Amino acid sequence: xxxxxxxxxxxxxxxxxxxxxxxxxxxxxxxxxxxxxxxxxxxxxxxxxxxxxxxxxxxxxxxxxxxxxxxxxxxxxxxxxxxxxxxxxxxxxxxxxxxxxxxxxxxxxxxxxxxxxxxxxxxxxxxxxxxxxxxxxxxxxxxxxxxxxxxxxxxxxxxxxxxxxxxxxxxxxxxxxxxxxxxxxxxxxxxxxxxxxxxxxxxxxxxxxxxxxxxxxxxxxxxxxxxxxxxxxxxxxxxxxxxxxxxxxxxxxxxxxxxxxxxxxxxxxxxxxxxxxxxxxxxxxxxxxxxxxxxxxxxxxxxxxxxxxxxxxxxxxxxxxxxxx
Numbered sequence: 001x002x003x004x005x006x007x008x009x010x011x012x013x014x015x016x017x018x019x020x021x022x023x024x025x026x027x028x029x030x031x032x033x034x035x036x037x038x039x040x041x042x043x044x045x046x047x048x049x050x051x052x053x054x055x056x057x058x059x060x061x062x063x064x065x066x067x068x069x070x071x072x073x074x075x076x077x078x079x080x081x082x083x084x085x086x087x088x089x090x091x092x093x094x095x096x097x098x099x100x101x102x103x104x105x106x107x108x109x110x111x112x113x114x115x116x117x118x119x120x121x122x123x124x125x126x127x128x129x130x131x132x133x134x135x136x137x138x139x140x141x142x143x144x145x146x147x148x149x150x151x152x153x154x155x156x157x158x159x160x161x162x163x164x165x166x167x168x169x170x171x172x173x174x175x176x177x178x179x180x181x182x183x184x185x186x187x188x189x190x191x192x193x194x195x196x197x198x199x200x201x202x203x204x205x206x207x208x209x210x211x212x213x214x215x216x217x218x219x220x221x222x223x224x225x226x227x228x229x230x231x232x233x234x235x236x237x238x239x240x241x242x243x244x245x246x247x248x249x250x251x252x253x254x255x256x257x258x259x260x261x262x263x264x265x266x267x268x269x270x271x272x273x274x275x276x277x278x279x280x281x282x283x284x285x286x287x288x289x290x291x292x293x294x295x296x297x298x299x300x301x302x303x304x305x306x307x308x309x310x311x312x313x314x315x316x317x318x319x320x321x322x323x324x325x
Contacts, residue, residue: 029089029266033064036092036256039078039099041071044190045208049125049254050094052286056277074164074324075099076111083117087259089266093118096254098166101309105317106164107324114310118257120302121270124278125292126253128228129170129206131241132215134197135222142224142244145204146178155181156203159193162186164324167193169313170206170227170250172320177245197221208252209291227251234288253295253309255302267299 036054038047047069054065070078079099085091093099100114112118133139139148149156160167163186175182185202187193194212196202198220206227215221225241227250232238242248256274258267275296277283284294297305317323 027265029269030061030063032090033066034061034090034092035066035068036094037078037082038067038069038094039071039075040069042069045127045210045252046094046096046254048210048290049287049292052283053124053256053274053277056280056283057273060273060277074103074107074162076103076107079103079114080111082257082259083112085259087119087261087263089258089262089270091259092121092270093257094254095257097252097309097313098164100255100257100306102164102169102313102317104310105314106322109325114257114306117260119260119262119267120299120306121256121258121267122274122278122299123253123255123295123297123302123305124274125287126251126295127209127290127292128226128240129166129250129252130209130212130216130226131174131204131224132194132197132207132212132221133204133224134200135219136200137203137222139204139224140222142239142241145224146180146244149178149180149182152181155183157183157185159185159187159196159202159205161190161193162188164322165190166208166250166252167206169316172322173250173316174206174241174245174248176316176319177248194221206250213291253305255297255305271299 034057036050038050040046051067054067058065070081075098079093079095082091082093103110104114131142133145139145158171160171162168167190168184171184187196190208190211193205194207194215197205198215212221216223225239227248228240229242229249231240256270258270278294278296287294
């Protein structure tokens with residue numbers, strides 16, 4: 001009996017060992033390649049931002065940062081994969097407003113829970129969508145779009161990348177706030193939804209600024225306004241929809257999260273590296289060229305953004321009666 005080590009000492013020793021190993025892992029992090037999982041196909045806005053940040057993160061850490069695309073189910077496949085990954089800081093998730101704030105209310109069954117399965121690192125960028133029509137139409141302003149919809153017996157049609165996409169919810173919010181009659185026409189992807197406007201198949205859509213700007217410049221699309229709260233200082237001549245529809249705002253933001261229980265020291269290291277990248281003048285300029293605004297945040301600030309947007313879009317989804325399997 002006298003040779004037995006008290007249980008409390010054993011437990012204390014184990015705890016110290018665990019803490020010691022965690023501290024050591026944090027001190028040497030990163031010492032192997034990092035993976036950023038993008039839950040969409042290459043070429044989209046999430047993929048663009050992730051690759052831009054990943055390239056700079058490679059330079060700063062000295063470790064390769066690999067982008068892995070895992071598309072499907074509105075981003076749920078990639079999100080659930082990261083939720084089950086080791087919480088060691090080597091698997092990051094490039095989330096956005098859809099995967100982190102919209103999907104929990106949109107899908108009846110979701111294979112992950114953002115607030116439980118992830119630890120926020122930082123928001124990266126935000127970009128308003130742009131409301132576009134075919135340049136051959138007689139619609140030149142948001143006010144004219146609303147008037148034409150109300151005067152039409154059938155109402156207007158709008159294209160999206162599918163039920164629950166950013167364009168769909170932006171449209172649902174627009175329709176709800178204006179009271180116009182409009183019919184949803186889903187396509188299999190954002191590019192197809194935009195091409196439907198170019199071809200004159202539907203009346204309007206909300207597109208991403210980066211893919212829409214070349215078509216707007218080539219006069220294959222006509223921009224009516226962006227979904228920002230107010231005009232951009234960099235482009236003050238570009239109208240915002242809120243000038244016609246008071247209170248209307250949609251931001252297509254992106255950010256990085258990691259599996260829950262990732263050591264705080266690693267979360268802090270990632271936050272510092274990524275926020276420093278986002279604050280650099282060359283990255284801010286490159287993002288601005290594609291219609292993005294750099295919005296680095298603390299982990300707590302990013303968590304608050306996710307929660308605030310989840311509440312906002314739940315109200316839109318419930319009002320529209322949207323529910324996906």
